[in-house]
Amino acid sequence: MTDEPILESDGGADWPANRPSLTPEELEARAASDRQAGFVISENFRRFSQRDDVFNRAWWDPEVMSDDVAAFYAAHRKPDPRKGDGYTQWDFALLNASWSVARDFAGRGMAKGRREGFLDPFEVFVPQAEQQAELPPVPEVTDRIRSVAAFLGADLVGVTAYDERWTYTHSADISSESRAEKPNDWLDGMTSVIVLGHEMERSLVQAYPSALAAAATGREYSHEAAIVTSLASFINGLGFRAVATSNDTALAIPYAIQAGLGEYGRNQMVITKEFGPRVRFSKVFTDLPLVHDKPTRFGVGETCNACTKCAEACPPKALPKGPPQEVGPDRSNVSGVTKWSADCNKCFTYWTKLRADCAICMRVCPYNRDYSKWRNRRFRDLLNGPLRGLMLWLDARFDINRRVAPKDWWRTASADSG
Template identity: 40%
Template sequence: MTNQNETNSNFRAIDEETGFVIGEDFVRFEQKNDAFSRSTWDEELKSKRAENFFQAYLMPNAKPRKGEGYQHLDYALRNAAWHMATSLRQFSPGRGEGFQDMFTIHEQGWSEKVEVGSSEEAAKVVKNAAIMLGADIVGIADYDERWVYKTTFRRQTLKPGQSNTIPTQTEPEIPEHMTSCIVLASEMPLSLNRTVPSALSGGSSGIGYSRDASTCISLAQFIRNLGYEAYACMNDTGPSIPYAVQAGLAEYSRSGLAITPEFGSRVRFTRVFTNLPLKADKPIQFGVKEFCEVCRKCSDSCPPQAIAKEAPSAEQINVSNTQGLTKWTTNAEKCFKFWCSQNTECSICIRVCPYNRTFNNRLDRAWRWLAGTRLRRLALWVDDKFNSHTGKKAGWWWNERNAGVKRYSSLSIKK
């Protein structure tokens, strides 16, 4: 990492397009400081409850209870939805693939670089492949070292009782000569999301993770098959959201999540870093920032009050926030502790967001247009009045949603 001021000036152009406000005091995030990592070493987040929360993803340790949405069937589906991601994570024993380390589940590719034309042609090839290999949306950003962890964290080398010795390594996992970051996204199923809060609704994240894992691993293999380097990353390596915004897939929002025009924030991002030069996409604006300024549905609905009610600021609530970024800042400690208290993940902020729609119909698209105009307060009123973001019970999901349906059929997609 070169001098911060120099770096900042290098990135001024893209920051103007994304609207990122990055101070002189910006410091790259250290992976050990995310809430999940901290729960293994930081007394503030380390607890028996946190341990139980993670353990509950393996069935014998799930603790189903009586409340609707937290029963045996709900945990059984949630954990099955996570199963592919969990299995792939354990492909290399001792590594947290896709969670704290990039994936290594690759075959040998081609030994020399194959000619794939201009960076524009290469981008088309890669996007075609990405969609076919399972991504719902795809965008490309230039490699940006700011969004690579300053230090990485190794949970697997953390020894019992070693909470004061945090295992980190200085070098990022991926080589510095990467040129592009391909951002892929998987929609999280709406029907499961509607049952938030519940263990059942965790299946929505699990399916997102499992699909993401498959998609990014396959796309990285495709690029390796062309003789280039490619690294498939999920939660590891660096934060996803800045890349999703820079790749033109989404806008940053009050909840701290990125909002896509296709699925709102009901989406999971994954990335493939490569040295295959690819023409980057332009960031998009469709009115999310201005809409979030007048809407507080996520912050009002957050049980632990972890989401900013105020204007964007550079305040670092705790070490889980990046230093030197002016933005709506969430309190990851409060958020994570609420997850642990529920014994499952929470996505209330995703469910209640007015952009949590399907956009495969004219009314939703008309609403999105309205929300992007000066009539955004009208859009908010329309959303209040006509679009139900209220939760559904798990019983609805299991019994009523498809009641009487003998067989099912997806729409035929990806022609």
């Protein structure tokens, strides 16, 4: 531990006192979006400091720190293969290969005290042009941005208004051993957020938990880094500001919901129509004028009220089985938002024992299907309607999302290439 001063969080007490002054129209638009999204946010709401998330607490909070945490992080740098299926040298080799682009981005700014994509926004290759491009009408600008994002590799694109509630009060500082707080002040003057969705490979997700399956996560972090920095470069080239982010800077989930990409589930994830929960998000903050999407609700909340499959399947029992609550299990949960909240310390402790991340709660969800198939689109539509109970029974009966053994994934991979 260093004895440097730690800028103690003000617990988000700067909100709403110093929030940007919103016009009555902007406030009404926000209230309407909250209603449509189903967000329930009370006067107890406080913005969240990134230092309090479990990954950062692992560096300063004795409640989270352990030998297993140290071994978990070491396994990322120097894998420690073991005999069990899914944890062999082949599995760790693919896991670390999948992460390599994201790690390269994360590592390149370390000398400057920056961990890009995780604690700090990405540095973008193309600087902001001095002269702004002539713009067509705003709806056309927005369509062009969607097309460019898809061209660059995004699987989903949504646009929403900048909302300071989801910006971390502070970032966590990589150059401090105890992850001290540091200012997170990149976003002044931003008006919109472009949220990008990145599909995770279904065949790999089916092999969770294993080091092999975790390659599905690593590959998307690598994709996110490449795609989100390219989109921000494009906007900079037009002469507008663009801040490219992955896990850093702000909460992804409320933004993805506000941008109309999906609904919140008991498993703590945004469930999309296109991929269910099997998707990750990155975000570009910008002052380019854009039309904002609206939240959509298609029945996920009602399904999660009737289902507890993710909570039953979670080995350390980190997920809630009851209704949404305003207060979460500990300091790693934002306060003042009525929602399903996980016990993140239990979740992360389980990962550290595996020496790889977990996503069982993503795999087992009945919404995790391959929607290129007609029968799965039909299943989803029925699950979202009056036949929900029957669909949940069928899902349990046929256990579509049972685990695939990692050795079978490798067998299929070599058969496919033959």
